[in-house]
Amino acid sequence: MLKKLFFLLALFAFSNAFCQQPSYDLGDDKYKPSMGQSGKDVIWIPTGNELVSKMLKIAKVGPSDLLYDLGAGDGKIAIAAAKEFGARAVGIEYNSDMAALGQRNAERAGVADKVKIIQGDIFKEDFSKATVVTLYLLPELNYQLRPTLLKMKPGTRVVSHAFDMADWRPDGEIDNPAKGYFWIVPANVSGEWVLNNFDSQSGAILNLSQKFQYVGGSITLGGKNQPILNAELKGDRLEFSYIDTMNTLRTIRLTFNESKVRGDENSVYMNREFFGFRR
Numbered sequence: 001m002l003k004k005l006f007f008l009l010a011l012f013a014f015s016n017a018f019c020q021q022p023s024y025d026l027g028d029d030k031y032k033p034s035m036g037q038s039g040k041d042v043i044w045i046p047t048g049n050e051l052v053s054k055m056l057k058i059a060k061v062g063p064s065d066l067l068y069d070l071g072a073g074d075g076k077i078a079i080a081a082a083k084e085f086g087a088r089a090v091g092i093e094y095n096s097d098m099a100a101l102g103q104r105n106a107e108r109a110g111v112a113d114k115v116k117i118i119q120g121d122i123f124k125e126d127f128s129k130a131t132v133v134t135l136y137l138l139p140e141l142n143y144q145l146r147p148t149l150l151k152m153k154p155g156t157r158v159v160s161h162a163f164d165m166a167d168w169r170p171d172g173e174i175d176n177p178a179k180g181y182f183w184i185v186p187a188n189v190s191g192e193w194v195l196n197n198f199d200s201q202s203g204a205i206l207n208l209s210q211k212f213q214y215v216g217g218s219i220t221l222g223g224k225n226q227p228i229l230n231a232e233l234k235g236d237r238l239e240f241s242y243i244d245t246m247n248t249l250r251t252i253r254l255t256f257n258e259s260k261v262r263g264d265e266n267s268v269y270m271n272r273e274f275f276g277f278r279r
């Protein structure tokens with residue numbers, strides 16, 4: 001009970017709702033929600049307009065995106081994604097009056113062709129097709145959603161207002177006008193990979209270990225094993241440096257697709273494309 005109270009207070013404290021939204025329109029003549037009203041798992045407080053824009057910008061939302069806002073409230077994040085960034089968007093909102101208000105708001109904003117605010121439970125609805133997921137929930141709810149988010153297509157972007165994802169450290173942060181966190185869902189790259197045509201004379205063996213987006217490991221090339229350097233995993237793309245058989249520092253980029261890997265165009269080695277597979 002005390003824990004819940006703490007989270008509710010934290011939600012109020014983190015929210016910029018009161019100072020950032022002087023002209024915020026609370027509802028319409030059919031339904032007027034009240035700030036802080038209870039919801040199934042978390043109360044309703046809208047994200048401030050400025051933070052909404054920053055959340056969508058840090059995720060680089062664009063016309064090819066399908067954004068899902070989990071716990072959509074009056075639909076403002078989904079509507080902004082469509083209106084300001086040309087994306088398609090779905091808001092999942094448990095409160096049916098709120099979901100209906102959100103859909104009317106989308107119509108009033110002229111984006112009903114791109115935005116659907118549906119009544120549903122974020123723990124039951126399927127949002128696996130999203131390319132961007134936005135959240136303004138609670139730490140414990142983020143943590144419960146984390147395994148589902150980590151199973152999404154590598155490269156899916158996730159942005160959370162106020163609350164982080166415990167030891168899944170963010171790839172980016174927003175500090176002003178309120179706290180926001182940004183992640184890119186990493187591909188599963190851990191294991192042993194056989195790279196064909198990688199070296200002028202032979203292939204290479206790449207051994208990778210991984211915690212979320214952090215990757216380390218080694219590469220065996222020309223019979224010599226060495227650590228990979230400066231590894232950076234963003235979605236399905238891994239960049240790292242190594243010393244080649246001529247003692248030159250090289251940087252390459254690999255793209256992973258489940259059990260296959262290929263070298264990016266820019267990192268074609270010795271003018272030969274290379275590819276590989278998980279052993």
Ligand SMILES: C[S@@+](CC[C@H](N)C(=O)[O-])C[C@H]1O[C@@H](n2cnc3c(N)ncnc32)[C@H](O)[C@@H]1O
Nearest residue numbers: 039041042044045046047071073094121122136
């Ligand atoms: C803090 S508000 C955020 C609203 C909106 N995302 C925004 O940032 O303006 C959280 C919303 O989640 C809704 N909610 C709570 N539990 C839910 C659940 N299990 N499934 C769907 N919506 C839920 C609440 O009704 C509330 O509207």
